[in-house]
Amino acid sequence: MTYVTLNPPATEHFFATWILGANGLAEQYFPNDNANITLGEQINWTLGVYNAMATLEYVVVRVKLLNSTIASPNETSGNPSPSYSIFEFTRVLLPNETWTFPFVWSILNVTERGNLTIIGKLSINGNMVNGTLAEALLGIKFRFVFELWFYDVNMNQFAFSWTTANTHESAWTQIWFNVEKP
Amino acid sequence: MYWSIHQRFGKIMIVEAILLALTIISVVGLILPTANTQASNELDSLTVAKLQAFTKLAIVYSSGGQAPALVDELNKALNLVQEAKIAESNGNATEATNFENQARSLISDVLARAPLAQLQAQHEAFNRVLFLVASIPVVVVISTATFYLGLRTWTWYEKMKFLEMKIVENDEE
Numbered sequence: 159m160t161y162v163t164l165n166p167p168a169t170e171h172f173f174a175t176w177i178l179g180a181n182g183l184a185e186q187y188f189p190n191d192n193a194n195i196t197l198g199e200q201i202n203w204t205l206g207v208y209n210a211m212a213t214l215e216y217v218v219v220r221v222k223l224l225n226s227t228i229a230s231p232n233e234t235s236g237n238p239s240p241s242y243s244i245f246e247f248t249r250v251l252l253p254n255e256t257w258t259f260p261f262v263w264s265i266l267n268v269t270e271r272g273n274l275t276i277i278g279k280l281s282i283n284g285n286m287v288n289g290t291l292a293e294a295l296l297g298i299k300f301r302f303v304f305e306l307w308f309y310d311v312n313m314n315q316f317a318f319s320w321t322t323a324n325t326h327e328s329a330w331t332q333i334w335f336n337v338e339k340p
Numbered sequence: 341m342y343w344s345i346h347q348r349f350g351k352i353m354i355v356e357a358i359l360l361a362l363t364i365i366s367v368v369g370l371i372l373p374t375a376n377t378q379a380s381n382e383l384d385s386l387t388v389a390k391l392q393a394f395t396k397l398a399i400v401y402s403s404g405g406q407a408p409a410l411v412d413e414l415n416k417a418l419n420l421v422q423e424a425k426i427a428e429s430n431g432n433a434t435e436a437t438n439f440e441n442q443a444r445s446l447i448s449d450v451l452a453r454a455p456l457a458q459l460q461a462q463h464e465a466f467n468r469v470l471f472l473v474a475s476i477p478v479v480v481v482i483s484t485a486t487f488y489l490g491l492r493t494w495t496w497y498e499k500m501k502f503l504e505m506k507i508v509e510n511d512e513e
Contacts, residue, residue: 214401216394248418250411285426
């Protein structure tokens with residue numbers, strides 16, 4: 159009994175992250191299931207994070223707006239996408255805690271330069287995000303990437319990946335969409 | 341060429357005016373960036389404070405303790421810091437400062453109460469080890485008693501079986 163108490167079975171530690179559609183299920187991510195977004199159209203998602211690290215964790219969900227040419231996070235090397243985050247959500251999670259929060263967004267400004275469609279203004283949960291946020295050829299294949307970062311107390315900095323059984327693990331998710339010409 | 345007193349006085353006045361203007365420009369130039377730097381410094385110091393608070397709470401949890409109330413308070417502070425950032429980016433400095441002050445107050449409270457939670461966690465961890473160590477002799481005694489009683493029961497059963505066999509033998513004779 160003492161041995162069993164002192165040597166509990168090895169459990170895998172991980173984070174999980176996901177996106178749900180408007181009705182809280184893994185469907186209906188866009189109105190009428192049409193991923194071609196028009197200006198001002200409101201999209202309702204729910205983001206979720208699960209902490210299975212068995213410790214208290216300070217997590218940051220970094221929202222990045224990419225096109226198809228900017229690199230995705232690399233699961234093999236454990237590197238995040240090289241793009242900057244346009245919005246962040248932070249929270250301290252208890253062991254085994256699940257955190258869900260709404261991600262309501264709409265595109266408020268789009269400009270065109272030649273064949274490029276440039277997203278210049280977004281509304282995320284009622285907050286305005288301005289700038290040259292992302293550009294894509296003919297407005298096709300934009301994507302939101304949600305990267306989960308956590309605060310590494312030993313390294314004294316935020317980290318994107320962790321190591322389990324000598325392999326890099328990371329938690330991120332994405333959804334693709336197109337922007338219709340105004 | 342000699343200047344009259346009026347001319348000299350006028351020259352001095354012009355020089356003084358230029359010096360005053362330069363001073364005002366340099367002071368204004370110093371104040372404006374300082375205001376912006378101060379606002380970002382406030383947020384930077386908040387960032388450091390919230391990470392310190394988290395580190396203290398992480399120690400509580402890693403030593404087997406729990407402090408859900410403090411975690412909840414820290415989460416409220418994190419939300420306020422986020423609100424402050426948004427208010428600042430929207431140019432609403434007063435609102436940003438208000439949010440920052442509320443967040444700072446909550447983080448200070450967490451930092452002040454964390455050592456007690458750490459102490460409680462250490463105390464609970466010690467109690468758990470003590471219980472574990474104390475349970476070892478109890479487990480040994482119970483195991484030995486179970487083994488001894490089991491053995492005795494088995495011996496008694498064997499004896500009874502042997503006796504039964506003898507009785508049957510005698511009956512047959």
